[in-house]
Amino acid sequence: MKEEEIIATENIIKLASLIAGKPVSSGQQLNVKSPYDGRLVGTVELATLSHTNAAIETALKGGSVPNRYERYTILDKARTLLLERKEEFAQLITAESGLCIAESNYEIGRAHDVLLFAAIECLKDNGQIYSCDISPNGKQRKIFTTYEPLKLAVAITPFNHPLNQVAHKIAPALAAGTPVILKPSEKTPLTAIRFVELLYEAGLPPHMLSVLLGDTKEVAEILVQDARIDVVSFTGSVAVGKMIAKTAGYKKIILELGGNDPLIVLEDADLELAVELAAEGSFRNSGQRCTAVKRILVQESIVEAFTTRFVEKAKEYTCGDPADPETKVGTVIDEQSAIYLENVIQKAVNQGAKVLLGGKRTGALLEPTVITAVPRDAQMVMQESFGPLAPILKFKDIDDAIELANSTAFGLSSGIITNNMGHAIRFVKELKVGTVNINEVPGYRIENSPFGGIKDSGLGIKEGVIEAIKCFSYMKTFSMPW
Known part of the structure; x- marks a missing residue:
């Protein structure tokens, strides 16, 4: 083997789908090649149906949800780590997506802001208070609202922003305290998996996040249709988004589709x-x-x-x-x-x-x-x-x-x-x-302003960090004598 071939082989990134931080083993691999020159950039060990079910069960079995300050600390640490590894992430984005290096660096800056704003929101109380003595029928009480985490979210992301689209779904969900299973695009999975690993390193409890790639019928369709999932957040094509709307069943659906x-x-x-x-x-x-x-x-x-x-x-x-x-x-x-x-x-x-x-x-x-x-x-x-x-x-x-x-x-x-x-x-x-x-x-x-479309561009549900945190939560009200 020639010296340049040995170097090329050493540079190939070997990753795997992760269930609560643990790599899966299936014997099935996805090869990720550069759109520019066709070289092999990396490989990913694919998940099967059994792995998909295991990821769901692991997330639901879970463990304690980090409190607000802990969530802030994790997201803020991830932000710092991302900046420290800016060059590594930029080169990876460019290698697997074909985006020019300037765009990759810009994307890292955007993902940093997503983590920053999501961390900041962890430190805010987003509840409201309603006085009940404002009408002749009222009482001396107050009604309070608070946001509670959902049991489990699924995030499905596209290829065009291999890092920022992933951050835009994972960071708000984690800020809400909701566990996530990520299914990134098979065209740009390496950046997504590296980002998940970075969140583990930042202190995220592994049961809060898994990342799966595999056959559509064994991974994506199961995640969309499983009744144990509370919310599916999807960014991608109109055709797939409408199919998700038809098949997802009784759960929240967030669709960010095409634009013209x-x-x-x-x-x-x-x-x-x-x-x-x-x-x-x-x-x-x-x-x-x-x-x-x-x-x-x-x-x-x-x-x-x-x-x-x-x-x-x-x-x-x-x-x-x-x-x-x-x-x-x-x-x-x-x-x-x-x-x-x-x-x-x-x-x-x-x-x-x-x-x-x-x-x-x-x-x-x-x-x-x-x-x-x-x-x-x-x-x-x-x-x-x-x-x-x-x-x-x-x-x-x-x-x-x-x-x-x-x-x-x-x-x-x-x-x-x-x-x-x-x-x-x-x-x-x-x-x-x-x-x-x-x-x-x-x-x-x-990154924290509301964003989303209508007609074939989406259902009118907004993303952006603040709105997304609400989507990955449910509002609970309680009242007390006052």
Whole structure:
């Protein structure tokens, strides 16, 4: 064996599904390969049906739930450990997802904030007090509310944010005192398992957290359908989310699904700002965000000026080796996804659209692509295109813009670029979405603010640390003479 082959073999990460901290043994392995060069990054020992049942039983048998201060200490320690291992986690995210190293570092910063805000919430009393003597029928009593942990939660996470999506589900659940079984994406499981190990190291009692990967029928479907599970929190595709809604049974369901988010540029907009936000929203994270800019809607009086500037800005988003610090756009998750996006572009071109920049594919790399004259019924407009595509559509007036923005099945986020407060308020009121950001990308938020969509983007239940803690709890009321 050549020296470079020995080094490559030594660098392969060997992990396993974990039941309360203990690795499973099944003889079945998942190989995780780099989307960029196809090298083997790591392996994961898969769980079977018996392991899934064992994880549920172990969590329910459990042990004592850490008190609020203990939960704070664990999450805060995890935050510190994550910062200490920032480079290690960033390299792992890039290796298994193909995201450029700059995006991986950014994601670690976001996950740090999730842990920080979840830890802070542990130190707050989120109960309320109601005086009962406020009506003629009242009494000299007070009603108090308190939040209690649920028995067991299941978290199912996608590939596009291998660390932050995991943190966004696990940290609020643990802050609530609710045990969790995590089922991460089989495309990016290594980061998720390493994060679970980090939480154990931070002092988390093992019975509070397990992580499983395996055949869908033996792991994910069982976790979704088991009556002993109190809540399923899922982020992923619309099709899978709707299937979960049909099959989960009598339990809480949190669905954060796809997006087809517009960036709407009015003729009074600051064009420089509009161009910058359009590029950042379309190309960051290789366009693989549910809140990425999927449609750029520009008022017809400025569409030519905007397009000229936007093409020049898009040229700055270099595509290539995700491990290179100079790369701004890495791969999409795999070659199959890149081929799908390539076909979506070609279908739009066949309908009359024009590719002004990019559009070329090399394996899982797809160049940032600017497309104009895109028909309103094109596939890339009506459906979610999960990649670095920037279709430009023009609109006549505000009525037309609102109708166009609301014309798809999705309702997650939106961004409006305008200097007219009256116009801004109208968009806030009339867009059928969960978020409207003025002079900002659709995806802007902080990690503890409410987040979620309507229509095919979700059931309207909000995530974000504070809302998620409520979802992973139940409210109990009690009253006393006063």
